[in-house]
């Protein structure tokens with residue numbers, strides 16, 4: 522079965538530092554190799570994701586010594602402006618892809634006012650090509666797949682990744698093989714199916730789907746496939762750093778004091794924190810570089826929030842039951858790293874009920890004109906909860922992430938909203954209605 526791990530270059534090699542002198546000349550740009558996040562063993566760049574020595578997750582290492590902020594600023598208005606900070610070739614922007622990123626950072630003054638906050642921003646990643654932040658991670662994984670000579674983009678998905686993989690593969694003329702739980706929202710499964718790739722619905726949870734995909738790697742039938750969030754995970758995960766880079770650049774190369782991110786596998790939160798750390802090490806940031814990371818989960822799938830509350834370093838798996846299906850990962854691969862980023866930065870993680878999620882979606886829509894998917898509702902509701910608990914400082918500048926579009930999760934709100942009235946096409950009916958309301 523599955524050859525999950527890479528061959529170590531050396532026994533217990535320490536992680537290389539950010540600016541170590543080396544070059545690759547490879548299809549991975551400034552990336553030097555892969556490194557185990559647990560034991561520091563080093564590996565060649567390849568379709569490996571787990572350490573052969575300790576099974577720890579592998580992460581990309583770079584040589585950032587020649588990168589300048591001016592070059593980033595002169596780049597295109599998409600994630601490829603950060604290509605030298607990502608494991609992609611210099612020409613990544615020219616290869617067919619969906620060109621995600623550079624999404625708006627809105628000043629959310631009306632929501633701030635309602636919540637009693639001094640300064641709040643919303644990073645709106647629903648503006649990406651397939652309407653979620655997953656286009657970022659897929660674009661980076663797609664570049665890696667090409668560099669590795671793979672012909673098919675595959676994934677295990679809670680929905681948004683499915684859509685992003687199918688669309689990116691279609692744009693590039695690659696094959697796609699998407700595996701999802703069979704109970705996903707139509708806004709995610711129907712959209713994905715329309716791109717025409719292979720879509721396999723599994724009678725089981727996301728965690729079952731993820732395990733199935735891990736077991737398929739190495740089977741002859743999947744030769745040439747890159748599972749973006751399994752064997753290409755080190756590259757895929759780096760794509761989420763672009764959310765952090767953009768927030769800092771859009772604020773004028775400053776960090777916000779607080780960030781609230783949704784947590785499913787825990788990768789996004791971890792990588793936004795990593796991006797802030799890299800920019801700080803590169804010396805590109807103005808002002809204070811301290812920031813606090815906050816995580817948001819649905820109570821019906823809150824293993825990371827639970828571990829945070831219990832003071833645990835490990836995350837105990839749960840069986841998800843929530844309307845926030847995009848966040849329904851019961852056994853989150855990067856949960857411990859998200860916990861670490863939150864604790865190290867002095868933040869917190871909380872979870873909210875399905876009712877609070879719907880209220881969060883409606884509050885954001887009513888105050889800012891942004892219709893978020895359930896993950897966005899989780900973030901807004903968690904922001905409100907952490908403010909009430911005194912964990913988030915209302916006077917500190919805060920950025921919240923909206924990672925997906927509400928049109929994909931209409932099911933969540935359909936029973937809660939509707940027409941103010943249904944009337945006949947008659948002015949008197951309108952007059953009677955408005956008169957009755959005043």
Ligand SMILES: Cc1ncc(COP(=O)(O)O)c(C=O)c1O
Nearest residue numbers: 681785786787788789847924925
């Ligand atoms: C809309 C949305 N937001 C947030 C996340 C969480 O991402 P991560 O798995 O990196 O924690 C997901 C994951 O599927 C998602 O679909």
Ligand SMILES: [Zn+2]
Nearest residue numbers: 557560572575
């Ligand atoms: Zn290891």
